[in-house]
Amino acid sequence: MSVEEFLTGGKLRRITRWGESVMHTKTRPVTEFGDELHTLIRDMFLTMEVSQGVGLAATQVGEDLALFVYDCPDADDVNQRGVVCNPQVQLPEGGQRNFESAEEGCLSLPGAYQPLARPDHAICTGQDAYGQPVTVVGTGLLARCLQHETDHLNGTVFGDRLSNRLRRKLYSQAEGLAHLYPADWPLTPKSTSADG
Ligand code: ZN
Numbered sequence: 204m205s206v207e208e209f210l211t212g213g214k215l216r217r218i219t220r221w222g223e224s225v226m227h228t229k230t231r232p233v234t235e236f237g238d239e240l241h242t243l244i245r246d247m248f249l250t251m252e253v254s255q256g257v258g259l260a261a262t263q264v265g266e267d268l269a270l271f272v273y274d275c276p277d278a279d280d281v282n283q284r285g286v287v288c289n290p291q292v293q294l295p296e297g298g299q300r301n302f303e304s305a306e307e308g309c310l311s312l313p314g315a316y317q318p319l320a321r322p323d324h325a326i327c328t329g330q331d332a333y334g335q336p337v338t339v340v341g342t343g344l345l346a347r348c349l350q351h352e353t354d355h356l357n358g359t360v361f362g363d364r365l366s367n368r369l370r371r372k373l374y375s376q377a378e379g380l381a382h383l384y385p386a387d388w389p390l391t392p393k394s395t396s397a398d399g
Contacts (some may be wrong), residue, residue: 206244206332208229209245210248211245213248215246215250216246216247217265218250218263218310222361226355226360227358230261230356230358231269232289233269233289236288241332243261248272248303251310252274254370254388257269257308257348258274258275260355261356262356263310267340269288270286270288271287271290271356273285273287277342278345278346279342283345287330287349288331290329300322303322304318304319305318307347309351309361313377314376315380316373317329318369319361319369321346323343324341324342325346327339327341342396382394
């Protein structure tokens with residue numbers, strides 16, 4: 204499915220932060236695939252683009268609904284773009300499973316990154332913007348993105364998957380950068396200097 208029609212006409216939204224309850228609660232399934240959903244998808248694509256993310260879950264614009272958008276390179280550096288409603292992630296089992304450790308970040312804890320090992324291949328199934336079945340095969344960064352965004356819709360943030368030591372490092376890094384991100388970011392843009 205092409206998502207071209209959702210790439211224009213969106214309204215920029217504030218990005219929610221870790222600690223806000225919508226980020227830590229399992230979302231409701233999408234059951235209506237009409238104009239209201241399509242407006243939300245447009246807003247999500249614009250908000251992801253402006254904040255330079257590779258994926259964005261509905262909870263990150265404050266909506267308690269199970270969908271995410273992505274615009275993310277795969278292992279071949281080919282950009283993949285789309286929307287998945289009601290996503291389910293399948294990961295390889297046993298000997299097929301290969302973990303890759305890479306820096307991971309989240310627009311809802313902006314600026315902070317820590318390494319996290321995840322399977323380097325993921326298949327995400329769900330529905331598109333019209334309720335039709337969709338399957339996304341993820342490799343490279345896209346595999347990580349599909350897992351990260353589906354986690355969001357189950358109320359899990361990647362900090363929940365870190366050791367206590369790395370989680371503390373992540374939070375102290377985020378605190379050090381917090382002055383750059385206004386509370387309503389990206390509605391108010393990021394500061395470009397420490398005192399700006
Ligand atoms: Zn995130």
